[in-house]
Amino acid sequence: MEDGHPKMDTGARSWMQFPFLSDAAQRLMLDIADTIDREIGSLLLPSKTPSDVVRFKNSKGSAEGSVVLRSGKDRGQVRFVLGSWLHCKLTAGTLDIATLIIMLGSDIDAPHFMFEFIQNDFNSLVLLLDLLPRKDVVLEPEYLKRFYEDTGLEKLRQGLEKIPQSKVYVSTSLYVRSVVSPTALLYKFKGLQQSTEGVKEEGKEALEVLVKEIVHPTAKGVVFKWVDAFQNKGRRVEGDERKRLEERDAQIRDKGVEIDLSSNMPKLFGHEITNRVIQAYRNGV
C-alpha cells in the first residue's frame, strides 16, 4: 500500500474502486458506493464512461485517476452518479482524493449528494460530506426546515465537531463554501499533533481507527439521510420554480467542473486527458 499498489481484496465487485486509499478509507468509500448502488442502482443505467476516462495516467507516471459516471434511466429523477479518484505523488508527499456525487434531475427538489475524501500521505484527512441544497434556503426557509432542520443531520455534524482531532475545514473556494448546506460536514482530522518521524506511523494508525470508528458510521448516517430525502421528502417542481432550479443546478455543475477539474487537472494530466474527462462529466455518461 505504501508505494501505491492497488489492493483487490476489498469489494472488487463494486461499480467503483478506490485502490490507493488507506484500508479504512477504502472500506468506507466502497461501503458508500455499494449503498448508493443498492438504494438507487435500479434507477441507473450501466456506466458508458469511455475506458480512457475510467482510468488515466500522466506520462511521467506521477499521477493517475479514474472517473466513472452512471446516467439515470429517467434523468428528471437522477441525472447522474459520479465516482472518482485521483492519486498523485507531489514533492510534499502523496495526495489521494476520492469523490462520490449524486446529481438529481429537475423533476424533484431533493438535495444533491456530495462526498469527498482527501488524504495527504495518510497523515491528515479532509472530509467534505453534504446534501447540497437545490434552492436558496434564505429565501425559502421551508426548504431548510424540510431537508435540514427536521432531519437530524445537525446531530451527525455535531458528533464530528466534538472529537478533539477534528477542525472545521474551510475550503479555499468561496463558491464551495457557498454551495454547501448549513449542516455540511467539512472537517480536517489529524492523527496526532506531533509530526516527528518517530510518531508518524502511530499517527497513521490513529487516523485509521478514527476513520473506522467515527467517520465511517457518520458518513453512512448521512447517506441514509440523503436516501430518505430523495425517496420521501422531495417534491415535484413546476413552472418558474423549476426554471430557477435548473439554472441553479447548471451553475453547480459548471462550477464543479471549473473548480475540481479545470483548475487542477491540466497541471497533473495535461489538456488532452483533462478535456476527455470534462467531456464525460458534461455529458453525464
Place this chain on the structure above:
Amino acid sequence: MEDGHPKMDTGARSWMQFPFLSDAAQRLMLDIADTIDREIGSLLLPSKTPSDVVRFKNSKGSAEGSVVLRSGKDRGQVRFVLGSWLHCKLTAGTLDIATLIIMLGSDIDAPHFMFEFIQNDFNSLVLLLDLLPRKDVVLEPEYLKRFYEDTGLEKLRQGLEKIPQSKVYVSTSLYVRSVVSPTALLYKFKGLQQSTEGVKEEGKEALEVLVKEIVHPTAKGVVFKWVDAFQNKGRRVEGDERKRLEERDAQIRDKGVEIDLSSNMPKLFGHEITNRVIQAYRNGV
C-alpha cells in the same frame, strides 16, 4: 466595570452607547458606530426610537438592554441602521451582546452589514461580522465575485483564522449559518486555555489585548469594505430581480426578529418589553 457600572468616558457623544462591554470592546463598538455615522450619517434621519426601547430593564433588575434605530432618509437606499446591546446576569455568569446592523433598501443590491459581539464574563468572546449577501450567490456567481472574491474580505478573515486563540464559531441556528457570506468572520476567542481561578484575570487581560490589537483593526477593515461596497459596487435593481431581492430581504428581517428577539427576549424581559422592541424593529424607527 466588574459589576456593570456604565462608563461615560469613551465616546459618550456617539449615537450609540455600549456601557457594559469591556474597555477594548467598548472602544471597538464605538469606533464602528462612529465610522457608520461619519460615512452614511447624512443619509439617515435622527433616531425616533421610543425612550422605553432605547433603554429597558426587567423587573428583577437582572437584565437590561437598549435598541436604537435610525431610518434612512431615502429608504430605497438605506432602510435602517440598528445599534443594540443586552446585558444580563445569568447563573453561569454575565452575558453581554452588542450589535450593529445596516439594512439597505431595494434600490441597491449591495450587502447588508452585520456586526455582533458576544462577551461571556469577559472570559470568552464571539465575533460575528459579515457583509450579508442580498442574492443567492450559487445562482449568481457574479454577485459573489463583485462583493466577495474581488474585495479582499477573505484576507481579513484569514488574519483571524490564523491566530491560535481563535476557533470557527458555528451558530446553533441553521438559518444564521445560511444567511452569512462565505467570507463571514465567525470566530470564538479564548483568553487562555486554562480556566482555573488563578489565571482568570490573566485570561481577561489577554482577551483585551487581542480585541485591541487584532479584532479591532480587522473589524474596522471590514467596515471600510462595506462602505466601499455600498458606495461603489452596488447596482440598481429592477423588475423581477427587485421583487426577489425584496422577498429575500423580508425573510432576513423576519428571521432576524424570530431568532434574535422573539426567542430570547421574552424569557429575559417578558412579553410587554419584547413586543415594544419588536414593534420598533419592524417599523425600522
